[in-house]
């Protein structure tokens with residue numbers, strides 16, 4: 001009898017689920033939006049999680065086929081892709097109140113009122129408060145204050161790379177950049193006292209986080225059964241603590257660092273001037289309770305960050321500061337080995353402007369051709385565009401379709417950044433000079449850091465690190481391609497997009 005009740009309950013639940021999944025499968029068709037075919041319930045899950053064929057870099061294939069507006073499914077979550085400049089402006093800038101949050105990981109995204117919410121996943125009033133507190137840490141003054149650290153870490157990077165000088169074998173320079181960006185962010189955010197390139201466990205932990213396989217049962221179930229999230233997420237987090245998975249190891253390390261710092265501060269010992277200290281001291285200047293657009297009456301708003309919030313912000317900065325900037329440097333290095341004329345011109349500019357051993361903030365700002373080179377690298381490889389997405393706050397109209405609250409809109413930045421309509425016939429080529437006379441439309445179509453109020457908060461830190469590393473490296477060495485030049489790079493990743501390897505030989509300067 002009990003068995004019968006059990007089977008009847010399971011069959012009823014399965015039938016209800018299937019009816020619902022079938023209905024969700026028609027979400028885009030009912031709205032007249034086309035897109036690739038998918039498996040009911042799973043959606044395009046297997047394409048999205050294929051690390052060997054990064055989904056974001058594949059969006060242009062489908063945009064070409066289905067046009068500038070199309071739809072796909074992440075399990076049962078409907079996603080609209082837009083590759084249209086006006087719609088992108090509308091999404092990111094003009095209709096911020098309708099589209100405040102970005103997509104996030106369906107399994108791990110925290111509840112907005114959870115204790116450990118970080119800036120990238122918060123929304124509403126909580127986001128506004130965090131953003132107000134965090135933004136000053138990336139101002140000109142703050143960047144000037146941390147410049148000696150960036151200078152020092154980039155000199156260590158140059159020394160490490162220099163060990164391969166004039167050798168015949170090539171190195172994968174991407175790994176060196178990962179050590180460098182981790183070094184900078186660990187020193188700036190976590191108060192690590194001195195450079196620890198090739199002697200820190202952080203890069204390994206971070207690599208494991210980015211390289212993790214998203215085709216895991218928990219993530220699959222979270223996509224297929226959003227209603228199970230309240231069980232799946234805590235179970236997964238508990239398991240990852242027990243199994244000491246990389247993200248939870250990182251959280252534990254940050255937790256220890258923050259607790260130790262609090263103890264020292266309580267004893268009156270002033271230690272660092274890093275993000276931990278700044279966040280422990282931070283207070284928002286505005287009382288956001290009074291801001292209508294972000295008012296969520298049931299949320300208790302405190303102007304000081306809690307310890308959990310400090311830990312969460314440090315976590316997101318380590319994650320965001322490590323991989324993105326290292327990838328960017330690796331892509332640019334690839335282009336510099338392929339375009340010797342660009343490398344020579346850049347070195348000339350560096351020689352003219354960076355005349356002192358310690359490179360200053362003002363000198364970095366004067367490197368105009370460097371600006372063009374770094375921008376052009378990010379134009380061709382925007383690498384983090386998965387974050388340029390928004391979620392509808394309410395049922396509303398977008399791109400001519402009536403969409404439901406919770407619908408995800410993903411910008412196809414790869415198409416916009418390589419569109420011949422916008423960039424001309426040489427859109428696919430590496431031409432830094434184009435940035436000297438870039439049009440308004442081109443600036444709008446340049447989205448490696450997203451756009452609008454949620455644009456990447458760390459973009460100026462990323463540019464500063466990148467320019468400093470290239471200036472230090474190129475004034476000493478020449479980057480030459482491996483014996484067998486890489487025409488194109490093998491791309492990998494389901495979150496950000498990384499080159500599998502960027503093979504470079506290091507030579508003494510020829511001039």
Ligand code: HEM
Pocket residue numbers: 092102119120121131185316317318320321322324325328382383384385387388389447448449450451452453454455456457458459461462
């Ligand atoms: C080349 C390097 C980088 C790239 C390409 C990049 C890219 C992005 C993108 C595309 C977004 C989403 C923007 C949007 O939704 O409109 C974002 C957000 C964010 N980035 Fe970056 N990023 C980089 C470096 C950094 C660094 C160095 C940090 C901090 C140390 C950082 C911290 C963040 C944070 C906290 C957010 C969330 C902002 C918010 O939601 O208010 N990023 N980044």
